[in-house]
Amino acid sequence: DLNTEKKVSYVQKQRGNTVYYLKDEFNKKPFQKTDNKWVKEDSKGKNVNISYKNYDGNKLQKDPSALYSYQQDFENDVKVVSGDEFKKIQAPRQELYLFRIKDIKHNKSDLDQIVKTAYPKNYQKMRTEIPGEYSSYLAALEIFGGFEFMGFFLGIAFLAMLASCLMFKILSGANSDKHRYEMLNKLGVRSKVLRRSISREIMVLYALPGILGIVHVLFGLQLFKTLLLAPYRGIWLPFLIFIVLYLIYYLITVKLYERFVLPDVKIDN
Known part of the structure; x- marks a missing residue:
């Protein structure tokens, strides 16, 4: 009902x-x-x-x-x-x-059934043309659904570009850093300490652009207030996806960097 x-x-x-x-x-x-x-x-x-x-x-x-x-x-x-x-x-x-x-979204199936009963032959056409807020709601779903898909696609593309550039930039300097870790090995630094140092250094390189990107999005959404009623609603989900994917890139970079830098390092524990 x-x-x-x-x-x-x-x-x-x-x-x-x-x-x-x-x-x-x-x-x-x-x-x-x-x-x-x-x-x-x-x-x-x-x-x-x-x-x-x-x-x-x-x-x-x-x-x-x-x-x-x-x-x-x-x-x-x-x-x-x-x-x-x-x-x-x-x-x-x-x-x-x-x-x-009170809630169009909650009653969407019931409203669809009413339109289907009233217009059994032209249901698909009339559901977006009947007078009232329901047709406006469906039109908004189509429009903003496209915005959502485009935003998600572009977000993933820019995330991959950012993380890949960081990864290749860090790995490109691995050979020159190898001498530094050999020197630390001669000084008696343990392998566990070296791995921890690598993780922290790369974390800083990843964290700064990541935080800057999040702040940029939070301020940039102000521009969409004229198009969206609640641009910040559910924002935790894309941020969660961003953080998870960004963390995966970070872990891959750390492991690859360790392979380039640490194989020849032999430390007496």
Whole structure:
């Protein structure tokens, strides 16, 4: 069942390409629509407050544009008229039913089923064309799903490029560093200490660009606030993937560096 927050219906008549509504109904049951600054978030990026703007009959009679997005045919004209004018219109009475649910994502399957029942032949087309926020939600999923895929692909590509450049830069200097470790061997430094030293040196080389990249992303996401409601929501997941892959590159670099530098080092324990 749909977890509805509000239900409302309005009488309408359609004559030609014009849809007429009764002014008095909007005075009794104001039409609500989200305004430009309609959502607020908490520190975790969760939507905590959604504000709606009320449109009464007088306001809609002067400017009915708020009703356009809820018409079956977007080319239809909309007029809000008085009771006497509404009675004179020779057209069958119809009902416009509007309902608001608390969580579109949670009720997506139920909404899909409603559209499938209403439009069994044109389900795939109508699910993105029916009036209301549901079609907007599906359109946003398609658009931002592409952004998400592109961002993930580019992120992996840049991560591989960064880590590979670091790896080859470090390994290219292994031969020159080999003499340094031979000298440490002659001084009696143990193999375990040398391995620990290698791990720490390479860790510093990997950590600095990694931290800089994370800070850059955190500040860069500010630019996407106009496109995304909560650009920082779920950010822990890509950071976790980045850290795991980055750590794998680091461990591979350490092992390869040790093979280049330590094979000829023989230390008496």
